[in-house]
Amino acid sequence: MDAEQTDAQLWAAVVRGDGIAFAAMFDRHGDRVWRHVWRIMQHRQDTEDVVSATFAEAWRKRARVRIVDDSILPWLLVTATNCSRNASRGRRRLDRLIAHIPRGGDAPDAADVVGDRQAADDAKVAVSRALRALPPADASLIALVMLEEVPLADAARALGMGYGAAKTRIHRARGRMRVQLEAAGVAPALEEVP
Numbered sequence: 001m002d003a004e005q006t007d008a009q010l011w012a013a014v015v016r017g018d019g020i021a022f023a024a025m026f027d028r029h030g031d032r033v034w035r036h037v038w039r040i041m042q043h044r045q046d047t048e049d050v051v052s053a054t055f056a057e058a059w060r061k062r063a064r065v066r067i068v069d070d071s072i073l074p075w076l077l078v079t080a081t082n083c084s085r086n087a088s089r090g091r092r093r094l095d096r097l098i099a100h101i102p103r104g105g106d107a108p109d110a111a112d113v114v115g116d117r118q119a120a121d122d123a124k125v126a127v128s129r130a131l132r133a134l135p136p137a138d139a140s141l142i143a144l145v146m147l148e149e150v151p152l153a154d155a156a157r158a159l160g161m162g163y164g165a166a167k168t169r170i171h172r173a174r175g176r177m178r179v180q181l182e183a184a185g186v187a188p189a190l191e192e193v194p
């Protein structure tokens with residue numbers, strides 16, 4: 001775009017859908033619009049949101065934008081003021097809504113939440129390692145019965161073994177897993193399976 005082009009000339013290209021001309025208009029007037037909105041909003045993120053909304057409106061209404069004294073800036077500033085008012089009203093509505101939300105108890109300490117997640121992740125890793133250490137049939141039996149909560153009789157049938165053999169295998173596998181998990185510092189409940 002030619003820097004010597006007037007706003008009216010550039011805007012004529014914008015009306016035809018020229019994105020490069022629109023970018024040139026943003027480059028030409030974006031800082032002025034930003035400063036204007038900053039004076040109203042006094043918050044960086046809100047200011048950026050309103051400037052974006054202003055230029056989005058300019059693009060959306062490009063055929064109806066009024067150019068004053070060969071400049072689009074007055075239209076942009078009026079639109080920015082209106083967008084700022086809308087944003088402020090929206091912020092007040094949100095603040096009122098939040099004020100009416102019943103407060104729950106104290107939130108847990110973020111460090112405790114992270115610690116709990118790390119402990120859970122460590123337990124998952126330990127269980128995964130313990131399962132991989134088992135013979136494949138025993139690992140499949142443990143996974144079906146203890147992790148997926150499939151009844152032992154159904155798991156035995158799915159794995160092609162008798163109920164008595166499955167009961168013996170799961171008992172032994174549970175014992176081996178318990179030893180490995182305790183060595184890893186993890187002691188999940190490996191309850192008895194009927």
